[in-house]
Amino acid sequence: MTSTYSLPQSRVPDPRDAPTLRWAILGPGWIATRFVESLHRNTSQQVVAVGSRTAARAEQFALAHGIERAHGTYDAVFTDDAVDIVYVATPHTEHRAHALAAIAAGKHVLVEKPLAVDAAGAAEIADAAGAAGVFAGEAMWTRFLPKFDVIEQVLSSGVLGPIHTVLADHGEFFTRDHRIYDPTLAGGPLLDLGTYVASFAYSVLGRPDTVYATRRPATEDIDGQISAVLSGPDGHAVLNTTILTDTPTTATVCGRDGTLTIPGPFFMPGSFAVTMRGGGTVEYDEQPGLQVDGLHYAAVDAARTIDAGRRESSIHPLSDAVATLDIIDRIRASISA
Amino acid sequence: MTSTYSLPQSRVPDPRDAPTLRWAILGPGWIATRFVESLHRNTSQQVVAVGSRTAARAEQFALAHGIERAHGTYDAVFTDDAVDIVYVATPHTEHRAHALAAIAAGKHVLVEKPLAVDAAGAAEIADAAGAAGVFAGEAMWTRFLPKFDVIEQVLSSGVLGPIHTVLADHGEFFTRDHRIYDPTLAGGPLLDLGTYVASFAYSVLGRPDTVYATRRPATEDIDGQISAVLSGPDGHAVLNTTILTDTPTTATVCGRDGTLTIPGPFFMPGSFAVTMRGGGTVEYDEQPGLQVDGLHYAAVDAARTIDAGRRESSIHPLSDAVATLDIIDRIRASISA
Structure with a gap:
C-alpha cells in the first residue's frame, strides 16, 4: 500500500559551498583517517596540519593525506597560526584535556564523540569555549547527515502522533586486540557504540526520568554488553550495545499514528521508512554509505556556524552532548548500583 | 555474499497425519474462531462441541463452524462424553479455573496462552494434570510452527556461538474499545503480546537472574507499554511490548559467530535469516502467514502427544509455560517496586 504521506526534503546544503576553514587533526588514528578522506572527497575544507605525540606518526599521516604541516607535539598544533580549528581525534580519555588546551590557545574545536568521558567533562568544555568565545562541538556525525535532517523534520512535524517508544541497538563484534578492549582507553561499548544509541534516544525523547542498565562483562576490566531501559515523560527507550556480537544496529521510533524504522x-x-498506521509506507531512499560519505557534514556545519559568528551548532548543540553523557553517567551508575 | 552455512529442515510432520482428537471449544471468541478455522483448514481434527456461558453464543458459533454440539454452560462441556480435549479460549483471568475444571472432569486440555495469569496458577494446572493423568498444554502456537523448529535446531546446533543477546518486541495499537483495555480481563500488553516476547526470551536464554521492567500507563487501570531487561548467565534479553503503538515486532538472537533475525x-x-559473521546470510524462505495458517500446529502436537501415551508436549512443556509466567511475575514485581 502506498502512503498519502510524503517525506520532507533534506535541508542540508551542499557541503562544497561551506566557507573554508583551515583544520588541524589531533591524533592520527582510524577515525582521523576517515575524517580527512571525507573532507577531501566531499568539501572544500583545508586540512593544513596534523599533530601526534610522535613526529614519525604525524609525518606519515601528513604524507598519506597531502597535509603540509606535521607536528610531533600537540602543543605545536595549538600554537600553529595556520590553524583555525582543531579536530580532536585522540582516545576518548583525552578528549577533555585536548579540547580544553585547544580552546585555551584560542582555537575552535570539533571533538570526536563522546565529547568527554562524562557529563562534567563535557560541561567543562562547553563552559571554556563559551568563556573563550570559540566554537566547540561534538562530531556526532549521525546528527548532521541529510537523512537525519529529514528524520528530524518527520519527528518535529508530529505526524507520528505521540511518541511512546524508541528502540535502538548498536552491536559489533570486536577481536581482543582492538583498542575497545583496552581499559586504559575507556574500553567497552558504552562510550563508543553506546554513544550513538544514547544520543539517538536523547534526540527523540529528551532527558529520561529513570535509567536502568545491566552489564555483561567481556573481560575482568571491560564491559562486553550493556542493555538499558530509559523512561521519561514522553516514552521508553530500549537500548542495547555490545562488542560481543554483531547486532542488527537498527533504530525505531514508534508513535501512536506511525512508526519510523531505520535499517542497520x-x-x-x-x-x-515511515509506516503510517493503516496508511502504508513511504521510504527515504538513499544509498547506504560509510564514514567517508558522512563524517564531513559535522565539519561543514562547524564551518558555517563559525562563519555566521555563532559558537555552537544549532543541529547538535553542546547541551545535547552534555545530556547524552548524563545518560551515559546514569547508565554507569545503574550498572554499579 | 552467500553463506556456506545451510539451514536444517523442519522436522514438523504433516498436520493432516496426526491422530484425530474430538475437540471442544470453551469460549467462542476471536481466537477460538481462528483456532477452529485453522483446524478445519489444515488438519483432520474434529471439533465436536462448543461451550459458552450463553446458549445463544454457543449455538451461533456451532452453526458458523459446523459444530454438532452447542453447550450453554461450561460444565456441560466438561461432562460431554463425546469430548476428548478441551481448548480453553476464555479470557486470561479464567484460564486457570477452566483448565482445572476440565482436568477434574478427566478431559485433556489445551489452554490459550498465557496458561494462567501467574506462575502459581500455571503450576497448579501442571500439578492437577499430572495427578489426573491427563494432557495439559499451553497453546503457545509460535513454538509449534515449522519455522520455530528450524530456529530451535539452529540455536541448539551452536552455530551462532555463545548467545549474548535477545532483542524482541511486540507492539500493536489498539483502540479503547478493545478488550485489552478492560482491567477486569487482565488488560494491558503483558499477558497478551508480552507473553510472546517473554516466552521467546525464555526459550533462548532460560531463566534470567535479574528482571527489570518499567511501565507506561495507558489508562489509570491499564499498562500501555512495558520495557524490560532480563539478565542471565547466558546473556541479556531486551524486551518491549505495547498497546499504544505499532512496533516492528521483530526478534533477534545475537551470538558471537552469527545473528538470527526474524522479521515482524x-x-x-x-x-x-541467519547471518554468519563474515560469512554471508542464509534465509529460511516461508510465505508470511496469519493465525489461521499456524494455530493448528499446537493442536496436532497435543494429538500426537496424547496418542503416544505422553501427557506433556516435548516442544513446549508445561515447565516452559510456568517459567515464562515466572518472568511475567517478576516483570510485574519490578514495575511495582
Whole structure:
C-alpha cells in the first residue's frame, strides 16, 4: 500500500559551498583517517596540519593525506597560526584535556564523540569555549547527515502522533586486540557504540526520568554488553550495545499514528521508512554509505556556524552532548548500583 | 555474499497425519474462531462441541463452524462424553479455573496462552494434570510452527556461538474499545503480546537472574507499554511490548559467530535469516502467514502427544509455560517496586 504521506526534503546544503576553514587533526588514528578522506572527497575544507605525540606518526599521516604541516607535539598544533580549528581525534580519555588546551590557545574545536568521558567533562568544555568565545562541538556525525535532517523534520512535524517508544541497538563484534578492549582507553561499548544509541534516544525523547542498565562483562576490566531501559515523560527507550556480537544496529521510533524504522547501520548514511498506521509506507531512499560519505557534514556545519559568528551548532548543540553523557553517567551508575 | 552455512529442515510432520482428537471449544471468541478455522483448514481434527456461558453464543458459533454440539454452560462441556480435549479460549483471568475444571472432569486440555495469569496458577494446572493423568498444554502456537523448529535446531546446533543477546518486541495499537483495555480481563500488553516476547526470551536464554521492567500507563487501570531487561548467565534479553503503538515486532538472537533475525511479526509463520559473521546470510524462505495458517500446529502436537501415551508436549512443556509466567511475575514485581 502506498502512503498519502510524503517525506520532507533534506535541508542540508551542499557541503562544497561551506566557507573554508583551515583544520588541524589531533591524533592520527582510524577515525582521523576517515575524517580527512571525507573532507577531501566531499568539501572544500583545508586540512593544513596534523599533530601526534610522535613526529614519525604525524609525518606519515601528513604524507598519506597531502597535509603540509606535521607536528610531533600537540602543543605545536595549538600554537600553529595556520590553524583555525582543531579536530580532536585522540582516545576518548583525552578528549577533555585536548579540547580544553585547544580552546585555551584560542582555537575552535570539533571533538570526536563522546565529547568527554562524562557529563562534567563535557560541561567543562562547553563552559571554556563559551568563556573563550570559540566554537566547540561534538562530531556526532549521525546528527548532521541529510537523512537525519529529514528524520528530524518527520519527528518535529508530529505526524507520528505521540511518541511512546524508541528502540535502538548498536552491536559489533570486536577481536581482543582492538583498542575497545583496552581499559586504559575507556574500553567497552558504552562510550563508543553506546554513544550513538544514547544520543539517538536523547534526540527523540529528551532527558529520561529513570535509567536502568545491566552489564555483561567481556573481560575482568571491560564491559562486553550493556542493555538499558530509559523512561521519561514522553516514552521508553530500549537500548542495547555490545562488542560481543554483531547486532542488527537498527533504530525505531514508534508513535501512536506511525512508526519510523531505520535499517542497520542506523547511524550511517542510508534509507529509512515511515509506516503510517493503516496508511502504508513511504521510504527515504538513499544509498547506504560509510564514514567517508558522512563524517564531513559535522565539519561543514562547524564551518558555517563559525562563519555566521555563532559558537555552537544549532543541529547538535553542546547541551545535547552534555545530556547524552548524563545518560551515559546514569547508565554507569545503574550498572554499579 | 552467500553463506556456506545451510539451514536444517523442519522436522514438523504433516498436520493432516496426526491422530484425530474430538475437540471442544470453551469460549467462542476471536481466537477460538481462528483456532477452529485453522483446524478445519489444515488438519483432520474434529471439533465436536462448543461451550459458552450463553446458549445463544454457543449455538451461533456451532452453526458458523459446523459444530454438532452447542453447550450453554461450561460444565456441560466438561461432562460431554463425546469430548476428548478441551481448548480453553476464555479470557486470561479464567484460564486457570477452566483448565482445572476440565482436568477434574478427566478431559485433556489445551489452554490459550498465557496458561494462567501467574506462575502459581500455571503450576497448579501442571500439578492437577499430572495427578489426573491427563494432557495439559499451553497453546503457545509460535513454538509449534515449522519455522520455530528450524530456529530451535539452529540455536541448539551452536552455530551462532555463545548467545549474548535477545532483542524482541511486540507492539500493536489498539483502540479503547478493545478488550485489552478492560482491567477486569487482565488488560494491558503483558499477558497478551508480552507473553510472546517473554516466552521467546525464555526459550533462548532460560531463566534470567535479574528482571527489570518499567511501565507506561495507558489508562489509570491499564499498562500501555512495558520495557524490560532480563539478565542471565547466558546473556541479556531486551524486551518491549505495547498497546499504544505499532512496533516492528521483530526478534533477534545475537551470538558471537552469527545473528538470527526474524522479521515482524516474528511470532507468525514467515521467514527468518541467519547471518554468519563474515560469512554471508542464509534465509529460511516461508510465505508470511496469519493465525489461521499456524494455530493448528499446537493442536496436532497435543494429538500426537496424547496418542503416544505422553501427557506433556516435548516442544513446549508445561515447565516452559510456568517459567515464562515466572518472568511475567517478576516483570510485574519490578514495575511495582
